[in-house]
Amino acid sequence: MRITQLLRYSLVAAVCITSSWKSSAQADEAPYDASRLEVTTLETGLKQPMELAVTSDGRIFYIEIQGQLKVFDPETHQSTLVGEVKVTTAQENGLIGLALDPNFDSNGWIYLQYSPPDYEGQHVSRFNLVDGKLDNSSEKLLLKYEEQRRDCCHHAGSLEFGPDGCLYIGTGDNTNPFGDSQGYAPIDEREGRYYFDAQATAGNTNDHNGKVLRIRPLPDGTAEIPEGNLFPADGSKGKPEVYVMGCRNPWRINIDQKTGYLYWGDVGPDAGGENERGPRGYDEVNQARQAGYFGWPYFIANNLPYNDVDFQTDKIGEKFNPAAPINESVNNTGARELPPANEAFIYYPGSGSDRFPELGSGGRTACAGPVYYYDAANPSETKFPPHFDRTLFIYEWSRHWIMAVHLTDDSKIDSIEPFMPNHRFVRPIDLQFGPDGALYMLEYGETWGVNDDAKLVRIDYVRGNRPPTAIAATENNTGTHPLAVKLSSAGSADKDGDKLTYLWRAFRAGDENATFTILSTEANPKVTFQEPGVFNVELKVTDSAGAEAVASVPVIVGNERPAVSFVTPQDGDFFDSTMKIHYQLKVNDLEDGTSDFEQADETGVAEIDLEAPRRTALNFSLGSGSIPKAGDDGASDSDPVGLQLMKKSDCFNCHSVDSVRVGPPFLKVAEKYRGQDNALEASMKRVREGSTGVWGKVPMLPHGQHSLDEIRTMVSWVYSLEADSAVRVFDGFVGDIQLTPEEVDKAGYVQLEANYRDLGAGDIPPLVGTSKIYLRKRTIEAEAADEIGGPQTLGGHKASGGNFLGAINHEQFARFQQIPLDNVGALTFRVTSAGAGGHIEARLDSLNGPVIAKVKVDVNGSWEDFHDVTAKIKRQTGRHDIYVVFINPQNRGGLMNLDCVTFEPPTE
Incomplete structure (x- = not known):
C-alpha cells in the first residue's frame, strides 16, 4: 500500500475517534464555491409526486398521490411503474407517505401510508418488492387510524425511519380551518361543528390526528411501541403511538440520522394580523429531541397564545396558558390537562419576520428536510462539501426556496443561509440525500393540481475543472446575398472563471466533402456571406485548461424570410x-x-x-x-x-x-x-x-x-x-x-x-x-397583473386560478397593461376580507392618474369567501394601463384579498 493511501485511511480512522475530525476532513477541500452546485433533471412528467427514497445503489423510489409507486433507474435514466395501491383522493387524500426499510437491500421491504377508499382514515403498511414489483398480497398492516372525510382538510402524510429503527408517521389535525375561525384557532365547540374543532384531534391525547406517531416495525409484520413515546404503552393516558402532539399539518418530517432528533414543517393558520382572538398565522419548523406537546390549537410560533372563544356568542375569553394548557372541549375524548407546550424551532408569518428575516415573505407551506453530515471517506466527487456539515435543510412549497440551517454541535441554530438563491425551485415537496452525498428532490410544479413541470432532480457539488458553456446566436441569418450576419457568443461562459477563446467556422450543409471555412476568432464578429446556400455556422469555445464546448446555428443565404x-x-x-x-x-x-x-x-x-x-x-x-x-x-x-x-x-x-x-x-x-x-x-x-x-x-x-x-x-x-x-x-x-x-x-x-x-x-x-x-379573456387573474406593487401572490382553494393577491396594504397596487378600454363598460373585482377592508380605485395610466372606477370592499369575516363588487366607468377610447390601487388610510395593513378583475363589456 502506498504512503498516500495509508495517510488517507489514517485520516478516515481519525474521523471516527477524534473530536477534531471536521477540520481534518476539510483540509483537502477547496473553499466552498456556491457556483459549483449544479441541478440535473432526472425525470419529468410526474403527476403530483409526494415523497421519495434513495437506495444504496442509487435507485430512487417515489410516489404519486393517485396511488402509483415508481422507481428511477440511474443506469437507464428512466422511471418505471413498480406498483399501485387503491386510494381515494377526496379531500387531499391519496398515497401520501413512503419509506424504505433500513435493511431494504436484503429484505426488499417498503412502507406506504395511504388512504383506502373503503376505510375513513389512513393505513400504514409494509409491502414486499418481488422481482422489482410491488406485491400487494404481501401487505402487512402496521397501523390504521381514523379520519373524517366530510370537510377539508390537513392529512399531512410522511414516513421516515430513525437511526434506532423506529418509523415516524406524520398526521394532520384533520380540521376545517375556514368559516367562523377567521384564520385563527379552530376551536368551535358548537353542536354539529366537530369538524371545525382541532381540540378534538391535535389537542386530544386520545386521537391519532395532529401528531407525529412513532412505532417500531417487527420482522413478523407487526409493530411495537418503543420506549420514550409521549404516553404509556398501555394507552391509559393517550394513544401509545404518539411521539409529539399539537401539530396542525406536519406534512414533511425528517430524522437527524446522527442524533435521532425529529424535524418537521408545520403548515400554520391563515390569519393575516393579530386581533382579540390571538396572533396572526405562522408556519413552523420544529425540532423534537424527545416526546412532547407543540401547542396547536392553543399556541403558535414561540408559544404565542390564542384566546378562548365562545363561537355561540362570539365572546372572547382568557388567553390559554402554555405552561399548563387545558382542553375542556366537548369534543375531547382524552386527557383534560395537557403537557407544557414547546416553542417552535423556527417560525415565520406571511409578511417578513423580525426573528428570521432570511425567510422573506409570501405564502407559507413549511417543510423540514434532512440533516447533512459531510463524510470525508465517501469517494463521491459530487457529495456536498464540508460547508454544509451538520446542516438542516428546510424548504418552502409556496415560496419556492430552500434554506440551509447550520447547526451548532448541540443542534441549535448557528445561522440560516439561502441555498441556491438564484435558482427558482418549482414547489419543492421532498428532499433526501443519496449515498453519493448529492441532494435529490421532487418538485411538485406550479399549481395545486397535475403539472407539466413536475420533476425529479439531483443537485451535485461539482469539483475540478468544468467545461465552458457555448451559446451561439445570429442576427439576420436569412436573406438574399450578399448577406451580412452578426454572430453572437453572448451567454457563453466558464463557471471556473477561465478566459475563453473563440473560433467561428462554417461549412455548406448537405455537402459531405465540405471543409470548414474559418470565419473569425472574435467573440461577436460580423461576417458577410457572398454566395447563396445553406450553411452551418459553428462556435467553439475553449477554456484555459483545454476543455471545449460547441454550439451551432443555421444561416440561409439567397431567400428572404417573409x-x-x-x-x-x-x-x-x-x-x-x-x-x-x-x-x-x-x-x-x-x-x-x-x-x-x-x-x-x-x-x-x-x-x-x-x-x-x-x-x-x-x-x-x-x-x-x-x-x-x-x-x-x-x-x-x-x-x-x-x-x-x-x-x-x-x-x-x-x-x-x-x-x-x-x-x-x-x-x-x-x-x-x-x-x-x-x-x-x-x-x-x-x-x-x-x-x-x-x-x-x-x-x-x-x-x-x-x-x-x-x-x-x-x-x-x-x-x-x-x-x-x-x-x-x-x-x-x-x-x-x-x-x-x-x-x-x-x-x-x-x-x-x-x-x-x-x-x-x-x-x-x-x-x-x-x-x-x-x-x-375579460376576466384576468389578479396575480397575473403586469406589475404588482406590494401585494403577495398566495395560494387558496377557493381562488379561481388557485392563487390570489393577498397581504395587501394601503396604497399598494396591481397594474394591467394596455387594456382596450373602448370595449369596456364596467370593472368587477372578486374580493374578500377578514381584515380592515377599504376601497379599490382604478386609475388611468399612472398611480396618480384619474380615477375611472371606485368600489368599497366591506369586511365579510373571511379570507377565502370571495364575492364580486362592480363599478361602471365612463366610456373611454384606446388602450390604457389600469392601476388597481388599494385604499384604507385609517387601517393601513391587512386590507383584503383580490382574486381577479373582470373588464365587463359596454352595455350601450
Whole structure:
C-alpha cells in the first residue's frame, strides 16, 4: 500500500475517534464555491409526486398521490411503474407517505401510508418488492387510524425511519380551518361543528390526528411501541403511538440520522394580523429531541397564545396558558390537562419576520428536510462539501426556496443561509440525500393540481475543472446575398472563471466533402456571406485548461424570410362567446410579393396568389391561465423542463410545435417516431451529432453543447406532444372564427399564430414567416397583473386560478397593461376580507392618474369567501394601463384579498 493511501485511511480512522475530525476532513477541500452546485433533471412528467427514497445503489423510489409507486433507474435514466395501491383522493387524500426499510437491500421491504377508499382514515403498511414489483398480497398492516372525510382538510402524510429503527408517521389535525375561525384557532365547540374543532384531534391525547406517531416495525409484520413515546404503552393516558402532539399539518418530517432528533414543517393558520382572538398565522419548523406537546390549537410560533372563544356568542375569553394548557372541549375524548407546550424551532408569518428575516415573505407551506453530515471517506466527487456539515435543510412549497440551517454541535441554530438563491425551485415537496452525498428532490410544479413541470432532480457539488458553456446566436441569418450576419457568443461562459477563446467556422450543409471555412476568432464578429446556400455556422469555445464546448446555428443565404402581420385583430384584444373573431393577414415577401393589393399597385411589387393552397395558415388554439406577458416566448419556470431547455437552445430557430418553419413541426416528429423501438435513442443521436436528408434539404445541426441527459429530456418532451382537439387550422389571408361557449369557458386566452410559407429560391428551401398574437379573456387573474406593487401572490382553494393577491396594504397596487378600454363598460373585482377592508380605485395610466372606477370592499369575516363588487366607468377610447390601487388610510395593513378583475363589456 502506498504512503498516500495509508495517510488517507489514517485520516478516515481519525474521523471516527477524534473530536477534531471536521477540520481534518476539510483540509483537502477547496473553499466552498456556491457556483459549483449544479441541478440535473432526472425525470419529468410526474403527476403530483409526494415523497421519495434513495437506495444504496442509487435507485430512487417515489410516489404519486393517485396511488402509483415508481422507481428511477440511474443506469437507464428512466422511471418505471413498480406498483399501485387503491386510494381515494377526496379531500387531499391519496398515497401520501413512503419509506424504505433500513435493511431494504436484503429484505426488499417498503412502507406506504395511504388512504383506502373503503376505510375513513389512513393505513400504514409494509409491502414486499418481488422481482422489482410491488406485491400487494404481501401487505402487512402496521397501523390504521381514523379520519373524517366530510370537510377539508390537513392529512399531512410522511414516513421516515430513525437511526434506532423506529418509523415516524406524520398526521394532520384533520380540521376545517375556514368559516367562523377567521384564520385563527379552530376551536368551535358548537353542536354539529366537530369538524371545525382541532381540540378534538391535535389537542386530544386520545386521537391519532395532529401528531407525529412513532412505532417500531417487527420482522413478523407487526409493530411495537418503543420506549420514550409521549404516553404509556398501555394507552391509559393517550394513544401509545404518539411521539409529539399539537401539530396542525406536519406534512414533511425528517430524522437527524446522527442524533435521532425529529424535524418537521408545520403548515400554520391563515390569519393575516393579530386581533382579540390571538396572533396572526405562522408556519413552523420544529425540532423534537424527545416526546412532547407543540401547542396547536392553543399556541403558535414561540408559544404565542390564542384566546378562548365562545363561537355561540362570539365572546372572547382568557388567553390559554402554555405552561399548563387545558382542553375542556366537548369534543375531547382524552386527557383534560395537557403537557407544557414547546416553542417552535423556527417560525415565520406571511409578511417578513423580525426573528428570521432570511425567510422573506409570501405564502407559507413549511417543510423540514434532512440533516447533512459531510463524510470525508465517501469517494463521491459530487457529495456536498464540508460547508454544509451538520446542516438542516428546510424548504418552502409556496415560496419556492430552500434554506440551509447550520447547526451548532448541540443542534441549535448557528445561522440560516439561502441555498441556491438564484435558482427558482418549482414547489419543492421532498428532499433526501443519496449515498453519493448529492441532494435529490421532487418538485411538485406550479399549481395545486397535475403539472407539466413536475420533476425529479439531483443537485451535485461539482469539483475540478468544468467545461465552458457555448451559446451561439445570429442576427439576420436569412436573406438574399450578399448577406451580412452578426454572430453572437453572448451567454457563453466558464463557471471556473477561465478566459475563453473563440473560433467561428462554417461549412455548406448537405455537402459531405465540405471543409470548414474559418470565419473569425472574435467573440461577436460580423461576417458577410457572398454566395447563396445553406450553411452551418459553428462556435467553439475553449477554456484555459483545454476543455471545449460547441454550439451551432443555421444561416440561409439567397431567400428572404417573409414578413407576416395581423391587420385585425390586435394583440391584447378581448374575445367573447357572442362574437366571431374576424382575422385579416398581411404578407410581404421579397421574392413572392405582397398580399396588399394597394401596396402592389403603388409600388409595382408582385401580388401573392391568395388562392395558393396551404401556403398561408392560421393556427387557432386555447391557452390555460392568463395571457402570456411580453417576453414570455422565452424559457419560463412553469414550462416543462424539456421545453425550457429547447427555448434556451436554438431549436425554435428551425422548428415550431405545429407548423413548418425550416424543419418539420415537432408534432409531426412525435407522430412519426413515438412508440417505435429505439426511436428515442436514434433521435437523441441525430440531435447530438446532426443529420442530413431525413426531413428535407436543410440538415439538422449538431448539438454537442448539450449533455445526453439534456438531449433526452428535450426529445422526451417532443415525443410527449399530442395533437390537441382545441387546435384548429384556417387557410387564407381573411376569415372568421366562431368560438363556442364551451371554448370560452375552457380558455384562459386565445392564441392566433399566422404562418406563410414562401416559394423558396431555386435550390434554397422555402422559409416560413410567423406572427403570433394573444386575445385575452375579460376576466384576468389578479396575480397575473403586469406589475404588482406590494401585494403577495398566495395560494387558496377557493381562488379561481388557485392563487390570489393577498397581504395587501394601503396604497399598494396591481397594474394591467394596455387594456382596450373602448370595449369596456364596467370593472368587477372578486374580493374578500377578514381584515380592515377599504376601497379599490382604478386609475388611468399612472398611480396618480384619474380615477375611472371606485368600489368599497366591506369586511365579510373571511379570507377565502370571495364575492364580486362592480363599478361602471365612463366610456373611454384606446388602450390604457389600469392601476388597481388599494385604499384604507385609517387601517393601513391587512386590507383584503383580490382574486381577479373582470373588464365587463359596454352595455350601450
